[in-house]
Amino acid sequence: MAETIAHSYLENTGKYKGILAWLTTTDHKRIGLMYMYAMMIFFIVGVLLGELMRLELFRPGQQFYNAQTYNGIFTIHGIIMIFTVVIPGLAAVFGNFSMPIMIGAHDVAFPRLNLFSWYLFILGAAIALSSQFLGNGPPDTGWTFYAPYSTQTHTNVVAAVFGAFVLGFSSILTGLNFIVTIHRLRAPGMTFFRMPLFPWSLYATAWIQVLATPIVGITLLMVIAERWLRIGFFDPSLGGDPILYQHLFWIYSHPAVYIMILPAMGVITEIIPTFAQRKVFGYKAIALSSLAIALVGYFVWAHHMYTSGMSITARWVFSLLTFLVAVPSAIKVFNWVTTMYKGSISVKPPFLFALGFIFLFMIGGLTGLSLGSLATDIHVHDTAYVVAHFHYIIFGGVGFAFFAALHYWYPKMYGRMYNFRRANIAFGFLFVGFNLLYFPQFVIGIMGMPRRYFDYLPQFTLGQQISGFGGLLLLIGIILMIANLASKRGAKAPDNPWGGSTLEWTIPSPPPVENFHELPVITGEPYNYE
Amino acid sequence: MEMHRDDLGAKLGMWIFIFTEILLFGGLFLVYAVMRSHYSDEFHQAAHQLNAFIGTVNTVALLLSSATVAMSITAVQKGEKRKAVLFILITLICAGIFLFNKYFEWGHKFSIGLYPGSDMMVGLKHGYILFFSLYFFMTGLHVFHLIVGSIILTIIMVKIQTGSINAEKYVLLENGGLYWHLVDLIWIFLFPLLYLIT
Numbered sequence: 001m002a003e004t005i006a007h008s009y010l011e012n013t014g015k016y017k018g019i020l021a022w023l024t025t026t027d028h029k030r031i032g033l034m035y036m037y038a039m040m041i042f043f044i045v046g047v048l049l050g051e052l053m054r055l056e057l058f059r060p061g062q063q064f065y066n067a068q069t070y071n072g073i074f075t076i077h078g079i080i081m082i083f084t085v086v087i088p089g090l091a092a093v094f095g096n097f098s099m100p101i102m103i104g105a106h107d108v109a110f111p112r113l114n115l116f117s118w119y120l121f122i123l124g125a126a127i128a129l130s131s132q133f134l135g136n137g138p139p140d141t142g143w144t145f146y147a148p149y150s151t152q153t154h155t156n157v158v159a160a161v162f163g164a165f166v167l168g169f170s171s172i173l174t175g176l177n178f179i180v181t182i183h184r185l186r187a188p189g190m191t192f193f194r195m196p197l198f199p200w201s202l203y204a205t206a207w208i209q210v211l212a213t214p215i216v217g218i219t220l221l222m223v224i225a226e227r228w229l230r231i232g233f234f235d236p237s238l239g240g241d242p243i244l245y246q247h248l249f250w251i252y253s254h255p256a257v258y259i260m261i262l263p264a265m266g267v268i269t270e271i272i273p274t275f276a277q278r279k280v281f282g283y284k285a286i287a288l289s290s291l292a293i294a295l296v297g298y299f300v301w302a303h304h305m306y307t308s309g310m311s312i313t314a315r316w317v318f319s320l321l322t323f324l325v326a327v328p329s330a331i332k333v334f335n336w337v338t339t340m341y342k343g344s345i346s347v348k349p350p351f352l353f354a355l356g357f358i359f360l361f362m363i364g365g366l367t368g369l370s371l372g373s374l375a376t377d378i379h380v381h382d383t384a385y386v387v388a389h390f391h392y393i394i395f396g397g398v399g400f401a402f403f404a405a406l407h408y409w410y411p412k413m414y415g416r417m418y419n420f421r422r423a424n425i426a427f428g429f430l431f432v433g434f435n436l437l438y439f440p441q442f443v444i445g446i447m448g449m450p451r452r453y454f455d456y457l458p459q460f461t462l463g464q465q466i467s468g469f470g471g472l473l474l475l476i477g478i479i480l481m482i483a484n485l486a487s488k489r490g491a492k493a494p495d496n497p498w499g500g501s502t503l504e505w506t507i508p509s510p511p512p513v514e515n516f517h518e519l520p521v522i523t524g525e526p527y528n529y530e
Numbered sequence: 531m532e533m534h535r536d537d538l539g540a541k542l543g544m545w546i547f548i549f550t551e552i553l554l555f556g557g558l559f560l561v562y563a564v565m566r567s568h569y570s571d572e573f574h575q576a577a578h579q580l581n582a583f584i585g586t587v588n589t590v591a592l593l594l595s596s597a598t599v600a601m602s603i604t605a606v607q608k609g610e611k612r613k614a615v616l617f618i619l620i621t622l623i624c625a626g627i628f629l630f631n632k633y634f635e636w637g638h639k640f641s642i643g644l645y646p647g648s649d650m651m652v653g654l655k656h657g658y659i660l661f662f663s664l665y666f667f668m669t670g671l672h673v674f675h676l677i678v679g680s681i682i683l684t685i686i687m688v689k690i691q692t693g694s695i696n697a698e699k700y701v702l703l704e705n706g707g708l709y710w711h712l713v714d715l716i717w718i719f720l721f722p723l724l725y726l727i728t
C-alpha cells in the first residue's frame with residue numbers, strides 16, 4: 001500500500017497552514033469535520049436554551065424571566081436545533097466524511113460546491129442567530145413561523161426567516177452534490193445493490209432535500225415580502241389564506257423530518273451488522289424502504305393540520321397515508337432486530353447508542369401513530385404530548401444516531417480510540433436523563449398541559465420537575481461524552497477497530513488525502529460476515 | 531489528485547438544480563391557482579390592466595434568445611468561435627430588450643401608484659391586491675433569474691472568446707444554455723397566466 005507516501009488528510013500539505021488550510025479545503029473529510037464543529041457549537045447553544053426553559057418551568061408562575069423572553073427562547077431553541085443542527089445533521093457531517101469512502105470515491109462530484117455549501121450554512125446560521133440580537137428582540141413565533149402572526153409581530157422575524165432560507169439553499173446544494181456523487185462516482189463493480197446502506201439512505205435523503213426544500217424557500221420569501229410590502233398572501237385582512245401558509249410550510253417540513261431521520265436509520269444499519277458480525281437481514285428491503293419513506297413521506301404533510309380546518313376527506317386521506325408511511329420504518333426496525341438474532345454481539349459504545357436509538361425511536365414512532373389518527377389527535381394536539389413525541393424522534397432518534405455515528409467513525413476520523421468505560425457512563429447519563437426529561441411530557445400532555453406555555457396549573461408540577469431533573473442528567477451526559485471524545489488521549493486506532501466490512505475500514509485511520517491510492521474493484525455485496 | 535472531468539455528471543447536477551428552480555416557482559403557481567379560484571372575477575378584471583402587447587414582444591424576444599443560445603452550442607461544437615460569440619450576443623440583446631420593456635412596464639405602474647405597499651394598492655379590493663402582488667412577485671423573481679442568467683452567459687461568452695470553452699470542452703455552455711431555457715420556460719407560463727387570461 002501507499003501508506004508511506006500518502007499523507008493523512010489531517011496534515012496540512014497545501015500552500016496554506018493552520019486554520020486557512022481548513023477554510024479553503026475541498027476535501028470532503030475536512031468539510032465533514034467543519035460541519036461537525038460548527039454544529040456542535042450550535043447544538044450546545046440549543047441545549048443551554050432548552051435547559052433555560054426547564055429552569056423556568058420548574059415551578060408554576062414566573063421564576064427567572066418573563067413570558068415574552070420565554071417565547072423568544074423556545075423559538076430560537078427550535079430554529080437553532082431544527083435548521084442548523086438536525087436538518088444538515090448526519091448527512092452533512094457523516095455523509096461528507098464517510099459516504100465518498102464507502103462508495104469507493106476520491107471525493108464528492110463537486111468538491112468546490114461542497115465547500116460553498118458549508119459557507120452558505122455558516123452564513124445562514126449567522127443570519128438566523130443575528131435575529132436574537134438585532135431589531136426588536138428575538139422572534140416569538142415558534143420555529144414554524146405560522147402566518148398571520150409571523151407577518152404581524154414586531155419582533156425580528158425577517159432575519160430568522162431569511163437565515164432559514166439561506167440554510168435551505170445550502171441543504172439543496174448538498175443534496176444535489178450527493179445525488180450526482182452516488183450516480184457517477186461509485187467504484188468499479190459497485191452496482192446500486194452492492195452499495196452499503198448508509199449511502200442508500202443518503203441517496204433517498206438527497207432527493208427529499210432537492211425536491212422539498214424549494215417549496216419552503218419560496219414560502220419564506222413570501223413571508224418576508226408580506227412583512228415588508230404589505231402583500232397579503234397569508235394575511236386574511238388583506239385577502240390571504242393562513243391555511244395556505246400551513247400547507248406550504250408542511251409540504252417541506254414534514255419531509256424534512258425524513259431528511260433528519262433517514263441518514264440516522266442509515267447509520268444504525270451500518271452499526272448493527274458490524275457489532276453483531278452478521279450479514280444485514282433483508283438488504284434490499286432496507287434499501288428500498290428508504291426510497292419508500294422518501295416517496296410516501298411527501299404526501300402526509302397535512303397530518304399537522306387536523307385541527308386547522310380541512311375537509312373531512314382531506315383529513316382521513318392524510319391520516320391513512322400517515323399510517324402507511326409507518327410501514328417502511330417498521331420494516332427497518334424488524335430487520336435490525338433480526339440481524340442481531342444469533343449474531344456474536346459485542347456491546348461497544350457505538351452499538352450501545354444504536355440500541356438506545358432503536359428503543360427511543362420505537363417510543364417516538366408508536367406515539368406518532370396516536371397523533372396520526374384523527375380522533376386521538378384532537379385530544380393531544382398542541383399539548384406537551386407532541387413535544388415528547390417530537391423529541392423522542394428528533395433527539396432520541398436523530399441525536400442518539402448522531403452520537404452512535406460519532407463513536408463509530410471517531411477512530412477513522414482522528415486515528416485514535418477513546419475511553420470505552422467513560423463513553424458507556426456518558427451513555428448511561430444520556431439515556432436515563434433523556435427518558436426522565438421527555439417521558440413525563442407524554443403524561444402531562446395527555447392530562448392537558450399545552451405546549452409552548454410559560455406557566456401551568458399546579459397539577460403538572462410533579463411532571464415538570466421530573467423533566468427538569470432529567471434535563472440536568474442529560475446535560476451531564478452531554479458534557480461527559482464531549483469531554484471523553486475531546487481528550488484525544490486514546491491509543492492509536494487500527495485501520496479496522498470494529499471488524500467492519502465496508503470500504504472505509506480497508507484504508508488507514510485517519511484516511512489519506514485521496515482516500516484510495518487505487519480505486520477498489522467491488523465483486524460482491526457489502527456486509528460479508530461469517 | 532488527477533483532475534477528473536465528468537461532463538455527464540455536471541449536466542446531471544444542472545438538471546437537478548433546474549428541478550429545484552421549477553419547484554421554487556411551483557410554490558408561486560400554487561398560490562396563484564388558489565387565489566385565482568378564490569377571486570376569479572377580480573383576477574379577471576385586474577388582468578386587463580396589463581399590456582398584452584408588451585408581453586407579446588417580450589415573449590418573442592425570449593423565444594428568440596432561447597433559439598440563439600441553442601445555435602451557439604452547435605456553433606461551438608463545430609468549432610466556429612465567432613458565430614458562437616455572435617449568437618450569445620444576440621441572446622444578451624434579447625435579454626436587454628426584455629429588461630427595457632419590463633422597466634417601462636413597471637415604471638408606469640409605479641408612476642400611477644400601483645405597487646406593493648402603496649396606499650392606493652392597500653385600498654383596492656382583495657382580489658386586485660393579490661393579483662398585482664403576485665404579478666410583481668412572480669415577474670420580479672423571474673427578472674432576477676434573467677439577470678443572473680445574463681451574467682452567466684456574459685462569462686460564457688468571454689470564455690468562448692478566450693478559447694477555454696471549445697469544441698472539446700463546452701459543458702459550461704450547455705449548462706448555461708439549460709439555465710437560459712429555464713428562464714424562458716418560466717416566462718412561457720407567466721405570460722398567459724398574467725397577461726392573456728382576461
Ligand SMILES: [Cu+2]
Binds near residue numbers: 253257300301303304
Ligand atoms: Cu409530519
